Amino acid sequence: MDDLSAEPPSSQTEKSAASSSPEEFVDLTNNLESAESKVEAEISSPEPSDDFFDILGSETQKVEVEASVKADSGEVSSGVTDLPGGKTGSEQGTSSAAPIINLNADFSDNNQQPSRVENKTNDPLAQVLSDTPAADPKKPSSAVLDLFEDDGSDIFTGTPQTKPASQPQKGLFGEPDEDLFGEPLGAMSKKTTENEVKSSTTKAAGPASSTGGAQQDRKSTEPADIFTEEAVTTVPRTSNTSTVNSKANGVHSEEDLFTEATVELSLDSPRSGRKKEETSKPSASSSSSSLSAPAKQAKQPPAALEELEDEEEAEKEDQFDVFISVKDPEKVGDGMNAYMAYKVSTETSLPMFRNKLMTVRRRFSDFLGLYEKLSEKHGPNGLIVPPPPEKSILGMTKVKVGKEDSSSADFLERRRGALERYLQRVVNHPMLLQDPDVREFLEKEELPRAVSTQALSGAGFLKMINKATDAVNKMTIKMNESDAWFEEKLQEVESADQHFRKLHALVESLVVHRKELSLNTANFAKSAAMLGSAEDNTALSRALSQLAEVEDKIEQLHQDQAANDTFSFAELIADYIRLLGAVRGSFDHRIKAWQRWQDGQAMLQKKRETEAKLLWANKPDKLQQAKDEIVEWEAKVTQFERDFERVSATVRKEVIRFEKQRTNNFRRQITKYLESLLQSQQQLIKYWEAFLPEAKAIA
């Protein structure tokens, strides 16, 4: 509160400064009615406009409510103090709904705060304001303050580029106005009526009992959607404030808090996704609306996202403390029945596993079997199940035949790496990690043999047929996409897939060429050595044999680089091609769900028609049956629709998660690759530099 009360004079000066730009003001007052308008104008306006007054009027009206609720506010604050504790507990039931709404109420206090600063006419408001801290323990007041200031910095951090430097103050004051006023402005006009209702109920309830207050509050939640969102956002924020930062008023710390909070809100990161599955879900679904409402706010998540990514990555990795390594490929058996077994070691500190360190032997088809199970279980729900590497009959046959050449070693190493990354992806997924099959795969000594994974078995044949029908379906089903987001994403995925494929082919050819180069360099080194031995000028001969040596080393270098190209670059891209395939698969599942829904609707329509016919034909005995069927189908359609909605939401979440992970992973891998490239080039320079004096010796 100190901060705030200190602020007004400066804002006063600010006002005069701002009022010197009348065009802006005129412009803005015109726009005032739209919720998005820049409400700095309101600050700068010497005489508040009618609209503004109106709001104030409604506010004052609300103040009465506030006054009556004031008694309540003691409880409100207690709710607030409870909040951090309640939050850290995973579930947020109805009991926490009250605090949210209460915050909401506090919030409206804040709304009026700036207006008070400007007008200084709202005595009752001032009363409320001064009362609140007085009546409440310190903590809630600081929370209130935080809410306010957070919001200020919220927008402030989002917009610094677009605003001149003189604005920060205004940002703190004006922007909250915009945010809290602007949005409510629309809502408020509705809300005024709501408030009236509310006030009447409140008055009727008298000094509100906790249940009455809760009830009434709940009522107000429904229209004041935006408020609840704000509240939800602020919930983690406040909890953060109290736990993380005692100096919550510092601007620097607030930036931190804000960014975390927004990410939680807008991205629905797995971190919050796990802990607050329940709370984040509504916020995620509503976040789009809240983000689209103030255009400026929509801009800031990407900006914040960029900064935060690294931190978050670290957090995420702390979250799932499971590290998997696939090692020691070992040939088991002979001939065509031979297979490769891999050692799968899991290191974890998660309590859900029995041991901290587990090691099992798995064969390739086990990995495939795991994928089959997972995709069967989770695929239809829209999860992106990380795909394992493909079966390669040629590569495996080579291994089986037992030729110990470089290509089969190469193949094994590629596969091993791919399997390791595959498993790591699976356990990094919060939902898949919970799957019993995954746990079984990692823990159990013996697994039942996965039979359906053989490419040439009957099951494999069936699968092929299924795939073919799927493909046909995909071509025939034309979904009129209702959600532009999905359409856009699908297109993005498709084009990315295309590019990645091209890239992969290129990198493969690069590898081939580099291997060629290595071979040729080796040959040249030999020839140069021969030439050196034939040369009878000693200096030149020496130089030639030195050159041969250097070329020999370079050959090794090229070979290593080719391996590097393969393992860190080509494989990375191959991974992404597979993953993009999985993403597309989840899109397909969504479309399938949609199809089911549409089919259901068509069916319902048909049933209804039959009913109408029967009604017309006046056959009451069959009518009842038809009615039953209609009810049944109606239920089914709602079920399908809900399914579709759910799948859509999951797919959306999954795709966002995938993209984020991809970004991080890609960057990390590329950095690794480039480092290796750099190293080999440096080595190259070193070799040549060492050779230089030798060459100069003959000159």
Add this chain to the structure above:
Amino acid sequence: MSSFDDNNKERLRSVSVDLNNDASLLIDIPDALCERDKVKFTVHTKTTLSSFQKPEFSVPRQHEDFIWLHDTLVETEDYAGLIIPPAPPKPDFESPREKMHKLGEGEATMTKEEYTKMKQELEAEYLAVFKKTVQVHEVFLQRLSSHPILSKDRNFQIFLEYDQDLSVRRKNAKEMFGGFFKNMVKSADEVLIAGVKEVDDFFEQEKTFLLDYFSKIKDATAKAEKMTRSHKNIADDYIRLSATLNSLSAEESTANKKTLDHISDLFEKLRKVEGRVASDEELKLTELLRYYMRDIQAAKDLLYRRARALADYENSNKALDKARLKGKDVSQAEEHQQRCLQKFDNLSESGKKELNNRLG
């Protein structure tokens, strides 16, 4: 490549040193023009020799004129004991042209940027080939001019001075075939006379050395060529990689965009480095090896000619013996034998001098 870089310089220097010793005749090719598959070189000569009419002049010459000069020199009996500088190879614009053609066909499959880059690359290659061609022709003339005997050659002087088109008769098909046939005979002959006992240890050694060296340098050249090609392939791969990454980043909306852009840039730079390495290898290593390969071929030719003379001498010896036995045509045979011996001795002497020169 630095060793060969140095080598290269050394070579050029040695040429210029020779020229400095004999400032009476300075030759260079300041300009060349490419018309379809014919290249017109402008041969510029600066001289103080009285055998030339003017102290400075330029004449237009084509590749075929160079070949003609080389062939007449080789065919001149008097020069049999000299290492005739190897003829410059025919300018080869086919491969870049062909590639250009291929590129044009594949234009549809590439992005515009990619296409432009590839085209630039090819143009650079074309230019490099062009430069290389001019250089080898120039070196050929400079080596002739720096040779104490060959520089006095009448044909050489005509080649330099005659300001009209030489309009050397191009080899017709029969002659081409004849040349081919001659080569066959020569190699067969080489095998035959290999059995002739060598009378001079120096030549014996020299022969084995040259044969060995030739095979090795040939091998090295082929390998170097391959290596160069691999480097070029990698450079080409980099171009495409860079272009693809670019288009990928254009569609990318996440924070990866910047990373992708950077990588694309990086590959572009790598491409330049790799391309540079490839062209350096091509010009400095492979070209040098090729040059010496031809040089050694010339030395081998000298040895062949000498061996031929030796064989002739032995044959004439036998003929003389026969004639003496039969008692007729003795003087004729004797004369022939004497001539052969003289020729052989001449050849041996100048050949020894030449070979020593080369090694020294």
